[in-house]
Amino acid sequence: MSQYPEARFITSANAANQFVPDCDVEVAVAGRSNAGKSSAINIIVNRRQFARTSKTPGRTQLVNFFSLRDGQRLVDLPGYGFARVSDAMREHWGELLCEYFRIRQSLKGLLMIVDIRRGLKDYDRQMIAVAEEVNLQIHILLTKADKLKKGQAATALLQVRKELGDRATVQQFSALNRQGEDQAREVLERFLDSGP
Numbered sequence: 001m002s003q004y005p006e007a008r009f010i011t012s013a014n015a016a017n018q019f020v021p022d023c024d025v026e027v028a029v030a031g032r033s034n035a036g037k038s039s040a041i042n043i044i045v046n047r048r049q050f051a052r053t054s055k056t057p058g059r060t061q062l063v064n065f066f067s068l069r070d071g072q073r074l075v076d077l078p079g080y081g082f083a084r085v086s087d088a089m090r091e092h093w094g095e096l097l098c099e100y101f102r103i104r105q106s107l108k109g110l111l112m113i114v115d116i117r118r119g120l121k122d123y124d125r126q127m128i129a130v131a132e133e134v135n136l137q138i139h140i141l142l143t144k145a146d147k148l149k150k151g152q153a154a155t156a157l158l159q160v161r162k163e164l165g166d167r168a169t170v171q172q173f174s175a176l177n178r179q180g181e182d183q184a185r186e187v188l189e190r191f192l193d194s195g196p
């Protein structure tokens, strides 16, 4: 059973004036295009196709707002670093993302989704820098851990931990075999509890 029986989609925004009112608390999910953001949300909320997943990178092009419970939201952000879009489109996404991070008072934490096989890339580092500028708590899910052998996954985890130190917490995750789901949910709850 879902820990969030009342979870529901609220709206998609393509511009800041379409964001839901900036009250209560919300946690954002960000990551490279196709990293597995929507899949991770579905596991955490424990509902299939709650956030729409796709084999085609760049599927989530809008800022999608979900209500987890009264006064607590989860936000699926457009994936960054997707090559096959026009410059104008990429610029629009980048600006929308930056604006979102700059203005959202209700934003309490960032769950970053990183493909464990790729590790941190410059786009991820830029995202971390943006989040740090607004003093967000950051937790990284190194997802698709099912794609690596245990030893390789452990090495990848250590490498990211070593690079970031106490700037972020990091864990392994898999939407395929649900590895790390409890830990991810605990962090989400902690971020949501950090109050309005």
Ligand SMILES: Nc1nc2c(ncn2[C@@H]2O[C@H](COP(=O)(O)OP(=O)(O)OP(=O)(O)O)[C@@H](O)[C@H]2O)c(=O)[nH]1
Binding pocket: 031, 032, 033, 034, 035, 036, 037, 038, 039, 040, 052, 053, 054, 055, 056, 057, 058, 059, 060, 061, 078, 079, 080, 143, 144, 145, 146, 147, 173, 174, 175, 176, 177
């Ligand atoms: N093996 C494996 N595949 C995964 C995992 N998570 C996601 N995938 C696959 O990766 C692809 C992209 O997943 P999405 O969840 O749609 O990724 P996204 O980050 O939301 O993508 P965009 O919204 O397009 O930026 C899909 O084919 C998923 O089935 C995982 O933990 N393990």
Ligand SMILES: [Mg+2]
Binding pocket: 037, 038, 039, 052, 053, 059, 060
């Ligand atoms: Mg998505």
